[in-house]
Amino acid sequence: MTELRELAKKLLAEGAAKVVIGWEEGPRGVRPAFATDAAAADRLVFDARCAHDLAPYLDRRRVHVAKLGRPAVVVKPCDARAVAGLIRETQVKREDVVLVGVRCGGVLADPEAGGTLSADTIADRCRTCDSRETALADHVVGTPVEPLAAPSRRDARVAELDAMTPAQRWAFWQGELARCTRCNACRQVCPLCYCDRCMADKTQPQWIESSPHGRGNLSWHLLRAIHLAGRCVDCGECERACPSGIPLGLITRKVASVVADRFGHKPGDDPAVPSPIGTWRSDDPQEFIL
Amino acid sequence: MNATTISSSDLSGLAADLLAARVRVAGPARASDGTVEYRHAGAPAELVLDSGVPRRSLKEFFLPPTEPLFAWRTGAGGRVELLEAPLPADPAVVIGARPCDAAGIEALDKVMGWDYRDEPWFARREATTIVSLACAGFDRSCMCTSVGLAPDTTKGSDLLLVPIGGGAFRAEVVTAKGARLVAAYPARFRPASGEAEAEAFRKAAREKVAASAPPAADPLRPWLDAHFDHPLWREASLRCHGCGACAAVCPTCHCFDIVDEPETVGTGVRRRNWDTCQTPRFTIHASGHNPKNDQPARIRQRVLHKIVIYPKKFGEMLCTGCGRCSRACPGGMDLPEVLARIAALAGGAQ
Structure with a gap:
């Protein structure tokens, strides 16, 4: 200190x-x-x-x-x-x-x-x-510190969600996201959500419904997850800030694991290393492109 | 004031009676992550009355985060037909509201019935009976005593329950609606008792909150009027992220946005959704000019609306001192601290 x-x-x-x-x-x-x-x-x-x-x-x-x-x-x-x-x-x-x-x-x-x-x-x-x-x-x-060995409950929860049927997963997320009031705390505390004009604030056309109903909330949280793919640094602020206690870390963690699997990328502290969303490689996976 | 007594088991029984009579029952209950919020209960056992301040306030039962106002449909010849949303009229009883939350609802009646009568708001108000539970004082963010209220305030409640020991409550009848509830379920209530115990509980609670609450907000008004551009606002808002968490959890923040959302070709719904003065979008003009263009101006707006503007217009404070804004703020903003700071400045200025 x-x-x-x-x-x-x-x-x-x-x-x-x-x-x-x-x-x-x-x-x-x-x-x-x-x-x-x-x-x-x-x-x-x-x-x-x-x-x-x-x-x-x-x-x-x-x-x-x-x-x-x-x-x-x-x-x-x-x-x-x-x-x-x-x-x-x-x-x-x-x-x-x-x-x-x-x-x-x-x-x-x-x-x-x-x-x-x-x-x-x-x-x-x-x-x-x-x-x-x-x-x-x-x-x-500060003084050097040793890591604490503790199993990740979050990873266990992500695995549980992965093991669910799509209908079960849908029910789980509809239940969690029903509490979202679209206060935007998750966006405002996110260090990587810096857009001058967030897509969720656009009205002409309105890509994302601003109403906190099931459709609007799903659109918003999907948009946020995709825009942070390979960019989220796992600082945990979105989940900490959420006044409704939505487990947003489960989303960011899942997306991070997909990016790691598919693009071999984990956001680090070297600004010179490009992120998958900001670069293109001829061997990028693309079989999902129709 | 009329009073009666109800035991914990009779309170559960009352909830069961109400549910059996198809009355919606709401109160503090646990969400999936274990946190307490106001929820509709399917069974009396879901209500947890002694478990702290629910995450969000009671206002969402009267002003939901989103609500349809009407739908439209384009009919033959391009004629647009409007279909009004039915007024919410389901009878409901809230059991275990915190007095600060109930007080917030009554404070909002003023603005909701001012330039026009907000029909959905008053439909829910009329259909809902609020049974509050006197609070023992929760934590250091509580400041009801600074805004003219108290942990046992009856404002906004139809019935106020005060613990008298032995798992029983003295139930004070505040309104005719509260009296009707007691009269409708006579088997659940006993003759009034425990007056001294109730008074002791109320006194201890008031003292507990007052011990850590900031000075009264009312006398700060002249200073605030005279110091609109004080550097205080710049300093106080540095850590503010400009999110709307404070407004989302606030029992009195009531600003809403109105949006038209197409459903299919030619049909759609007009909805109103919670909004917050803490974002730039709230005040931006069509010209691109934004009169509240930085966070200090927005924080000042929030504080002044609550303790200067609303009281001047409607004669009462738009803050009930519940402390949720301080608990929810991801940046560590603290309204009691800001008010204490203003009180210190105002004291120095006199």
């Missing part, structure tokens, strides 16, 4: 960054923080409660954040993959942001409840994450 705070103060004092975007204690556990001076830098924290992905704050549409000036962002390995995605897709220039990597052993499934990280309390997505620190960083802080 001292290392992170000292580095943040140094970056601010030397003018390398005008704001350090990290985490601080808030009224309900830790939350995103925007440190512009030494006092605020001294309030920065990093521990297993820091589940929030801070990469969305680099979105150019967040003009009030951009106005603070050149940012330094504290990134866990998954957050660094998100920043790599933004650089890869020309949304952020590498030289415009200072990246402070934190060594990460995973975050808590329930960050607000707090407690120590264990095989029982670790977030499901962290059970299958093999990255303890990122190479996409100007500075790396």
